[in-house]
Amino acid sequence: MLGAAFSLAFAGFLRVGEFTYRETDRELGAFFSKWFLTKQHIRIPAGESYMELTIPASKTDPFRKGITLTIAASGDPACPVNSMRRLQAIDYHQPPSAPLFCIGRQQQLAFTREHVVRRLQQIAITAGLGQGAWNGHSFRRGAATWGSTSGNLGKRNSDIRPVAI
Numbered sequence: 001m002l003g004a005a006f007s008l009a010f011a012g013f014l015r016v017g018e019f020t021y022r023e024t025d026r027e028l029g030a031f032f033s034k035w036f037l038t039k040q041h042i043r044i045p046a047g048e049s050y051m052e053l054t055i056p057a058s059k060t061d062p063f064r065k066g067i068t069l070t071i072a073a074s075g076d077p078a079c080p081v082n083s084m085r086r087l088q089a090i091d092y093h094q095p096p097s098a099p100l101f102c103i104g105r106q107q108q109l110a111f112t113r114e115h116v117v118r119r120l121q122q123i124a125i126t127a128g129l130g131q132g133a134w135n136g137h138s139f140r141r142g143a144a145t146w147g148s149t150s151g152n153l154g155k156r157n158s159d160i161r162p163v164a165i
């Protein structure tokens with residue numbers, strides 16, 4: 001779950017608030033999917049090497065019309081498309097309206113910002129990257145930096161050559 005969330009966040013230049021939620025947000029019932037990512041917001045066409053992610057609400061979408069991103073498969077171990085395919089395969093028992101990410105398969109706890117940032121910090125320290133300023137902007141900043149330094153920023157998906165990250 002965490003690997004899928006992190007690879008999607010990086011590939012989609014997502015803000016942490018675009019893929020996390022609080023337990024109280026689930027009280028929205030049917031309206032939850034109008035504000036937060038659910039299983040129905042990911043579409044991976046069979047046999048294709050891309051996916052479509054619809055972000056139902058974002059601070060860059062003030063009228064809440066939704067934004068659809070096309071994310072290419074990278075073919076490396078952190079491939080967001082393969083990560084989402086694996087997640088869909090193991091999480092098939094959940095309805096399309098269920099949150100895209102959660103904590104724990106049995107308990108299905110809310111996938112909170114605090115959980116994501118804490119786990120990101122733990123992983124960075126374990127990987128020897130130090131305590132640094134790992135926070136909710138790390139995925140977006142990291143993806144922008146990678147795109148800029150690799151020369152991929154502003155190119156069409158079909159022109160991007162995947163690299164291991």
